[in-house]
Amino acid sequence: MDPVLLVASIMVSATPILLAAIGELVTEKSGVLNLGVEGMMITGAVMGFAIAVSTGSPLLGFLGAAVASAVLSLSFGLLTQYLLSNQVATGLGLTLVGLGLSALIGSNYEGQRAPNLPKLDIPVLSDIPVLGRMLFSHDFVVYLSLALVVAVWAFLKYTRAGLILRAVGEDHESAHALGYKVVRVRMAAIAFGGACAGLGGAYVSLVRVPQWTEGMTAGAGWIALAIVVFSSWRPLGVLVGAYLFGGVTVIQLNLQAAGTTVPVELLSMSPYLITILVLVVISARGAHGAPGSLGRPFHASS
Amino acid sequence: MTKHLNRRRFLQTSAATGLAAGIAPSIAHAQDPLGIALVVPSPVGEVGWSHALAAGLEPIKAEYGDGVNITILENIPEGPDADRIMNKVVSDGAKFLLAGSFGYQNGAMQIARRNPDVTVLHASGFMVAPNFSPFAAKYFQGTYLMGMAAAALSKTGKLGSVSAFAIPELITSINAFTLGAQAVNPEIEVSVVWVNSWFDPAQEQDAARALLAQDCDVIFSNAQDTPSVVSVCEEAGAYVFNLNSSMKENAPNYYLGCVETDWSPFFMESVKAHMDGSFEGRNAFLGVEDNVVKVTDWNPDIPAETKAQIDEVEAAIADGSFHPFTGRIVKQDETVGVEDGETLPDEAIVSMDWHVAGVTTPLPN
Numbered sequence: 001m002d003p004v005l006l007v008a009s010i011m012v013s014a015t016p017i018l019l020a021a022i023g024e025l026v027t028e029k030s031g032v033l034n035l036g037v038e039g040m041m042i043t044g045a046v047m048g049f050a051i052a053v054s055t056g057s058p059l060l061g062f063l064g065a066a067v068a069s070a071v072l073s074l075s076f077g078l079l080t081q082y083l084l085s086n087q088v089a090t091g092l093g094l095t096l097v098g099l100g101l102s103a104l105i106g107s108n109y110e111g112q113r114a115p116n117l118p119k120l121d122i123p124v125l126s127d128i129p130v131l132g133r134m135l136f137s138h139d140f141v142v143y144l145s146l147a148l149v150v151a152v153w154a155f156l157k158y159t160r161a162g163l164i165l166r167a168v169g170e171d172h173e174s175a176h177a178l179g180y181k182v183v184r185v186r187m188a189a190i191a192f193g194g195a196c197a198g199l200g201g202a203y204v205s206l207v208r209v210p211q212w213t214e215g216m217t218a219g220a221g222w223i224a225l226a227i228v229v230f231s232s233w234r235p236l237g238v239l240v241g242a243y244l245f246g247g248v249t250v251i252q253l254n255l256q257a258a259g260t261t262v263p264v265e266l267l268s269m270s271p272y273l274i275t276i277l278v279l280v281v282i283s284a285r286g287a288h289g290a291p292g293s294l295g296r297p298f299h300a301s302s
Numbered sequence: 303m304t305k306h307l308n309r310r311r312f313l314q315t316s317a318a319t320g321l322a323a324g325i326a327p328s329i330a331h332a333q334d335p336l337g338i339a340l341v342v343p344s345p346v347g348e349v350g351w352s353h354a355l356a357a358g359l360e361p362i363k364a365e366y367g368d369g370v371n372i373t374i375l376e377n378i379p380e381g382p383d384a385d386r387i388m389n390k391v392v393s394d395g396a397k398f399l400l401a402g403s404f405g406y407q408n409g410a411m412q413i414a415r416r417n418p419d420v421t422v423l424h425a426s427g428f429m430v431a432p433n434f435s436p437f438a439a440k441y442f443q444g445t446y447l448m449g450m451a452a453a454a455l456s457k458t459g460k461l462g463s464v465s466a467f468a469i470p471e472l473i474t475s476i477n478a479f480t481l482g483a484q485a486v487n488p489e490i491e492v493s494v495v496w497v498n499s500w501f502d503p504a505q506e507q508d509a510a511r512a513l514l515a516q517d518c519d520v521i522f523s524n525a526q527d528t529p530s531v532v533s534v535c536e537e538a539g540a541y542v543f544n545l546n547s548s549m550k551e552n553a554p555n556y557y558l559g560c561v562e563t564d565w566s567p568f569f570m571e572s573v574k575a576h577m578d579g580s581f582e583g584r585n586a587f588l589g590v591e592d593n594v595v596k597v598t599d600w601n602p603d604i605p606a607e608t609k610a611q612i613d614e615v616e617a618a619i620a621d622g623s624f625h626p627f628t629g630r631i632v633k634q635d636e637t638v639g640v641e642d643g644e645t646l647p648d649e650a651i652v653s654m655d656w657h658v659a660g661v662t663t664p665l666p667n
Contacts, residue, residue: 005515013508103345103377110347111529111551209503211552213528214345214377218502250508256495257462257512259662264468268498 006254007134011142012208014246016041016200016217018145020224021231021238022152023196028228029156030189031169031293035091036076038221039098040069040194041201046102048202049212050109058117058206062141065202066195072098073194077187084297095221103214114210117141141203146239148196153235165189169291172298182298197221223275230278232289241278245271335371336577337396338362341388343403344501346376350527354546355402355425358565362573370573380405388413392420398576400569401425410434421576423569423586426471428652430583437568438471438652440589441545442478443619444561444597445522446626447612448543449482451558451600452520453490454608455541456483461492462513464531465524466500468666470654472524475545475561477658478626479522484660486608493518494663503530510534520558523549532557541601550599559600567593587648590620627651632659 020037027034044065052061076094079085117139125136156162167175168185176182204220205212223245231237252267260267340359342352356374363372373391378384384406392399392413397420401410404426414422414434427436452461461483465472476494483490493516495509503526510521510531523531523544529552535542536553543558550557568588575581588594597616600609618624629640634657640646646654657665 002515005511009508009511013504016504111349204504209507209530209533211503211529211533213503213530214347215501216503216528218499218504220504249505250512253495253497253505253509253512254515256663257493257509257516257518259493259664261664264496264498264664264666268496 004130004134006250008138009250010243010247011135011138013250014242015142015145016203016208017220017224017227017245018239018242019141019148019200019203020197020221021227021242022145022148022235023193023200024224024228025231025233025235025238026152026156026165026196027189027193028294029169029233029291030165030186031172031291031296031298032077032080032186032190033087033091033295034073034076034094034190034193035088035225036073036094036098036221037193037197037224038217038219039095040072040197041098041204041217041221041224042102042215043072043098044069044198044201045205045217046106046109046201046212048198049114049205050105052114052202052206053109053112056115058115061114061206062199062202065198067198069198069201070191070194073190073197074187076194077190081183081186081190081298087295087297099215106212106214109212110214112212114206114212117207117210139207141199141207144199149235149239156235166291169293172293172296176298186298197224200224226275226279229290230275230282232282233291234289241275245275248274335369336366336398336573337371337373337391337394338398338400338573339373339375339388339391339396340400341375341378341384341391341402341406343378343380343384343405344376344527346374347527349529349547349549351525351546352376352402352527354563355400355565357547358563358569359400361566362570365570366573385409385412392417397421398573399423407436421572421581423572428585430585432583433581434583435572435586437565437586437588439563439595440587440651441471441561441563441595442474442626442651443589444545444595445475446478446482446619447597447616448522448559448561449479449484450486450608450612450615451604452479452522452541452543453483453486454605455558455601455603456487456490456520458517458519459487459490460516460518461490461520461522462510462516462518463492463494463522463524464506464509464513464526465494465496465522466526467498468496470652473657473665474627474651474654475524476522476661477654480658480660481626481631486611490660492661492663494657494661496663496666500525501527503528506530507534511538514538514540529553541603548599557599557601558604560598562596562598564594564596587652590616591622633657634659634661634665 047068048061048065051064052058079090080087120140122136126132168182172182227241230241248271252270344352346352346356399422401424407427410422410424411429414431422434424436426438463476480492497505497509507530520541521535529549532542532549532552536556541556541558545561548560625645627646629644630642631640633639
C-alpha cells in the first residue's frame with residue numbers, strides 16, 4: 001500500500017462526512033436535533049452538480065449547494081421552531097423529501113460529467129517530499145473542511161455569539177429569561193448545519209465521484225450524525241471521528257485488495273463496528289456531553 | 303404504450319384507478335391489450351441492471367404496439383412494498399409480470415399461485431411453477447472472453463475486480479474471468495474487493511483505487527449500476543469492463559468492453575408463449591447460445607491475434623463445443639474443483655461458493 005495515496009484517499013473520503021458532521025454539531029449545540037442530514041446532503045449533491053454543469057464553475061456549484069441545503073434546512077426550522085413539530089419525525093421527513101427531490105431534479109443530469117475542481121498545490125509545502133503530495137496537494141474544500149473545524153471550535157469556545165449558542169442549547173429557558181432570542185439563534189444554527197451538509201453532498205458529486213447518481217450519498221448523512229455523538233459534541237472530536245471512519249473505510253478496501261487473510265466480512269463491518277464501540281464506551285462513561293436542551297421544543301410562553 | 307412509474311407516482315395513480323374501476327367495471331374483450339408490468343429495485347436510468355431489463359421490453363412494444371400495455375415500476379425496494387405493488391398491478395389487469403430482483407421472489411411466487419392466468423418471470427431466483435420462470439444470465443461466458451483480452455493487455459500480470467456481494471452469480475463471473483485470463487497467461491493473478499453494497503458509488507471508486515494501488519491494470523466492474531469504477535479507471539489509464547449495458551462514453555480510451563445482456567429474445571419468446579397459451583415455467587439460465595449474453599464495444603487495443611482467439615472461443619461457447627468451466631480446474635485452496643475433462647453442470651454453477659486458483663483474495667465465508 002502506497003502511504004501517500006492512502007493518506008490522500010483518507011482525506012478525500014473523510015471530507016464530506018466531516019463537513020456534514022461539523023454543521024450538525026453546531027445545530028445540535030443550539031439544542032436542535034436535525035435527522036435530515038442525509039436529505040440535505042443529497043440535495044447539496046444534486047444542486048451543486050446541476051449548477052456546476054450548467055455554469056461550468058465548480059465554485060458556483062459549491063455555493064449553490066450550500067444555499068439550497070440551507071434553504072431546505074430552514075423549512076425544517078420553520079416546522080420545528082415556529083410550528084413546534086416533532087424534531088425527530090420532521091428530520092426523517094426532511095431526509096425523505098431530499099431523496100425524492102434530488103431524484104426528480106437529477107434525472108436530467110445522469111451520465112454527465114462535472115467540471116474539474118483543480119487541486120490546490122500549496123506553494124513550497126506541496127514540494128516537500130512525501131508529505132507534500134500526501135497533505136498539501138488537495139482541492140480547496142479539503143482545507144475548507146479543516147478550517148471550519150478550527151473556526152467552529154474557536155467560535156464556540158472564545159466568542160460571545162458561541163457562548164450564547166451554547167447557552168441556548170444547554171438550557172433554553174434560562175437563555176430566554178436572559179433575553180436571548182432562542183428561536184433566532186436556533187434558526188441560524190440550523191441554516192449553518194444545512195449549508196455544511198450541502199457542501200458535503202456537493203463534494204461527493206463534484207469531487208469524490210464526480211458524477212450525479214440518484215441516492216449517491218449512500219448513508220453518509222447518517223454516519224455524520226453518529227460522528228457528532230461519537231465526538232461528544234466537540235469539534236476536534238468530529239475531526240477525529242470523520243477521519244477515523246474515512247480511514248478505516250479506505251484501509252479495509254486496501255487490505256482486501258492486498259489479499260489479506262483477515263475475513264472480508266470483518267473488514268467491511270470495521271468502520272461501523274469501531275464507531276459503535278466508541279459510542280458504547282462514551283455512553284458507559286456517562287460524560288457524553290450532549291446539550292441539555294437537545295431535541296426539546298421551546299415554547300416562548302413557558 | 304409504456305408508463306414509467308416510481309413508488310410515489312404509483313401511489314398517486316392507484317387511488318384514481320381504484321375509483322374508476324368501481325364506477326365502470328371493465329368488460330374483457332378479446333382485443334384488449336396484454337398488460338405487462340416490470341418491477342425493478344433501482345432507477346431505470348441510462349445504464350445498468352434495471353436499464354437492461356427495461357430495454358428488453360422495447361422490441362415487444364415495437365412488435366405488438368397497442369396490443370400490449372407496458373408499465374415500468376422503478377425504484378421499488380424489496381420487501382412488503384414490492385409485494386403490495388406487484389399485487390396491485392396484477393389486480394389492475396396485468397397478466398404478465400416481470401419481477402426484476404431476487405428479493406421479489408416470494409411475493410411474486412404467491413401471485414403466480416393465486417393467479418394461474420398470470421405469467422411471472424423472476425430475475426435470479428430458483429423457484430419454478432407452471433406459470434413462473436426464474437431467469438438468469440450466464441455472465442461467466444462473457445467474462446471468460448474478457449479475461450482473455452485483459453491478460454493480453456495487462457503489463458503487470460495483475461487484474462482486479464470491484465464486486466458487490468459474494469453471491470454465486472458474481473463469484474462465477476470472477477472465476478471465469480480468471481480462467482479466461484489464465485488461458486492467455488497462466489501466471490495471471492486476480493484481486494477482488496467486495497464492497498458489500500449494490501449501490502455506493504463513492505466506496506466503489508475507493509475500491510477501484512485500492513486495486514490500482516496494488517498494480518492491477520485491468521479492472522472488472524462486477525455488478526455496479528453506475529459508471530463509478532469505469533470513470534476512475536479511465537482517469538488512471540487502466541482498462542475496465544462491466545456487465546449489463548455499455549458505459550463506453552464514460553471511458554472512451556480505456557473501455558475494454560461490455561458483457562451485455564439483451565433480455566429481449568427471452569422476453570419476446572415468453573410473451574408469445576403466454577399469448578398462445580403454451581407458456582411453461584422453467585429455470586431459464588441464458589447465455590451466448592440464447593442471444594442473451596453478448597460482448598460488445600471491444601477495445602481496438604486488443605492484439606489482433608488475441609481477438610481472433612477470443613472470436614474462436616466465443617463461437618465455440620455459442621455452439622456448445624466449449625464451456626468455461628471444463629476441467630481440470632483447481633480451487634483457491636488447491637483442491638480440485640472440476641476433474642479433467644468434466645464440465646460443471648448448471649446446478650453447480652448457480653450455487654458456486656469457491657474461487658479458482660489465481661484469485662488472491664479469500665472468499666467471504
